[in-house]
Amino acid sequence: MRIGRAKTVSPDAESRARLAFEAEALASVDSLYRTALRLTRVPADAEDLVQETYLKAFRAADRFQPGTNLRAWLFTILHNTARNRARDRAREGLTVDSEAVDQAADTPSYGLSGPVPTPEALLLREALTPELQAAVDELPDAFRQAVWLRDVEEFSYAEIAEMLSIPVGTVMSRISRGRRMLFDRLQHLNPVHA
Amino acid sequence: MPSNHPSCASIDSLVTPFIDGELNPVDRQLIEHHLSRCGACRSRVAAEQSVHELMQERKTALCHGHAPAILRSRCATAARFSTAGTKSPASANAGRPARFGRRAWAWMAPLSAAASLAVIVGGAFLYQATAESSHLLAAELAADHMKCFAMNAVLGTHQSVEAVQSSMASGFGWSMRLPVGAEREGLELVGSRPCLYGEGKIAHIMYRHNGEPLSLFMLPRTVRPEQLVETLGHECAIWSSQDRTFVLVSRESRADVEKLVQYVHVSMR
Secondary structure, three states, X not given: OOOOEOOOOOOOHXXXXXXXXXXXXXXXXXXXXXXXXXXXXXXXXXXXXXXXXXXXXXXXXXHOOOOOOHHHHHHHHHHHHHHHHHHHHHHOOOOXXXXXXXXXXXXXXXXXXXXXXXXXXXXXXXXXXXXXXXXXXXXXXXXXXXXXXXXXXXXXHHHHHHHHOOOHHHHHHHHHHHHHHHHHHHHHHOHHHO | OOXXXXXXXXXXXXXXXXXXXXXXXXXXXXXXXXXXXXXXHHHHHHHHHHHHHHHHHOHHHHOOXXXXXXXXXXXXXHHHHHHHOOOOHHHHHOOOOOOOOOHHHOOOOOOOOOHHHOXXXXXXXXXXXXXXXXHHHHHHHHHXXXXXXXXXXXXXXXXXXXXXXXXXXXXXOOOOOOOOOHHHHOEEEEEEEEOOEOOEEEEEEEXXXXXXXXXXXEEOOOOOOOEEEEEOOEEEEEEEEOOEEEEEEEOOOHHHHHHHHHHHHHHOO
């Protein structure tokens, strides 16, 4: 019996471009995985999420606009996939109260707790990285995502809006609220302020 | 100026973009002017700013984890098989992909050396993504092949031809004979293992060929075109006979794999 060989692609310009695309996409695997971990908090789920992201990305490669930000495109797919999964889980019984999250995000949070001591940065610098990590992980999903994507992954507001499928204004209010929540948590960790 | 002063509220929406350096010059001037006169707002801006700076400062520490090596290779594999058969955009959002890393290990927890003597078959229907692509099938089975052999190195399973054949009968209703004269081909039977696959079951028979791991997978009620696929450093030969699909996985050369396929195909009953 003869078995036909899988087609091998000749090294023409098109396949070189494809290889470059794949290599560039795969270079983001670490940051996608970290972000997926922040989203799911479960390593196995994060791995699934990243793998599904790459499957979708490679299959939809022809829809990627060359010259635009590939990393942002991958993050958009990652978040869309995570959202779809959350929706599936919600159908299975768990509920996601996204409306409450948005209401919370749109509520101005500052100006309520009165003046804050001025050497804020110095104060927070006392926080240990594991404490910061824990504080980030404890944030409600919507705020954690927004702060993480901005401060750690350094995406623009517009890119984050696209990823999370929310208006730019909501992105800003979630970042703002998320940072403020982090500040409150970290401040309480400091014995001087306890 | 108290923080609930109207002009304090009016700068609310400017605070975050101000900290992120994304304000236009006009708004920037507006908020700077306000901050120069309002201590409460200076404090709240400083609070948010300090978190922003702390996050950025600790970015490296927060990002300490790397994606596991197996995930990396699975993603690279995703690139390889998706190149071969580019899907329509609609299918890009189709069902979940098969998770060939974790799933293959699902059977491991309750497994003991004694339990491993029974042939265990896992899995029934393939995930949709798998059904779409022989490349994905090959990649998944190559991963399962590596894991089952790694596991076997720990358990040291060794089963007789009769034990495997009776497991095929009880697990699949196949009254089959394993290839005869296997020793002459340099094949030594190791045994069979469960590879939980999708939502159904497939058979996994393990051999050593001249000492090197070789797997023969059999998928019931599946017909696929013949193909030889290289994935994860393995050659995967796929062929169908009657209503069963066979996949032979090994690290050997294409020529050797083709010879072995020939042998298995003609000698298995």
